[in-house]
Amino acid sequence: MKNDSLIMTCGRPLAQCLEEIEAFHGFKAPGMVLGLFMVHRAQELIGSGIEADVIVETRHCLPDAVQLFTPCTVGNGWLKILDWDKYALSLYDRHTREGCRVWFDLAKARAFPVLYQWFMRLAPKKSLPLEMLLEDVLAAGPAVLSERSIQVTDFYNRQKKDRINICPDCGEAFAAVQGERCLACQGKGYYRSRSQPS
């Protein structure tokens, strides 16, 4: 997989995808590039014209690949993140819940030692310079992925907005399930004030 300008991923040239990754994620993270190939493969499998929601099984890197290369984001609710530290994602038809799961296949990845060592955190970061790592990821591409058709049986519900209340202390709206006061006014906030509100 040498010529980035000829290879198309997620509907545009790979080179452009790599630039988008850098702009959004801060740098060409190997996990993001892997994620790009995963999203691309899942989109091929599910076909065009399907309104697909996504579940990712890690909060590292992969959610950003989904947000960049599909219409699904955290904020619009079409992407769900499971904090399982598995490098896998599922695209599925939001109506039939049929879809496909694509994952990073360790057995296949052994053929790419730099990538394997990085992924399994077997080598100190400094011994794996980004450029070397990226080269291995681009050489590997879809060759380190596996896939299967799935029926999604859980986590498919769109999360509805909860009922909100107005907190009698801070005057802000908050999820009513938290109680009479918001969590911050219950002393469970994450900040203390250094100024009065303005």
Added chain:
Amino acid sequence: MKNDSLIMTCGRPLAQCLEEIEAFHGFKAPGMVLGLFMVHRAQELIGSGIEADVIVETRHCLPDAVQLFTPCTVGNGWLKILDWDKYALSLYDRHTREGCRVWFDLAKARAFPVLYQWFMRLAPKKSLPLEMLLEDVLAAGPAVLSERSIQVTDFYNRQKKDRINICPDCGEAFAAVQGERCLACQGKGYYRSRSQPS
């Protein structure tokens, strides 16, 4: 706030920001536009040249505004999401943990009835067409926000990657804290197979 091409938000023309919102989030969601003004205000307060991490207090819309208009994303770990349903965000210096919190101020928002009704979910969605709502959000802009300086006291730690194991059943890597097998192979997955892996 009528001329979208003259107003600058987050370093670019408001009109361009609105286009970016539509491209990323799927449509010009009122919450995203509100979020744009919130990010803009927080950036003004914290000043340029500060490496800022972000905490948002809702998973609806606001995380996308942060991901679009700051370097912080879910996947790079610089954005943390608290599922509190409070329309607020904090930008803070990742070294000193000093920062600012900006929130949607209900008391100020009462002057913008359409926006207020939408936010408090007081009117059926159909009675508040998007265009009307957007007009009110753009008219309101920063006038419905409040702010204060804060010291972040919790949730500031970068979440380190956990130790991973290889699952003896599926052969995939997973967070070792889950036990001997990954959650999916413990029967807690979200899918059943419709094909063999390939």
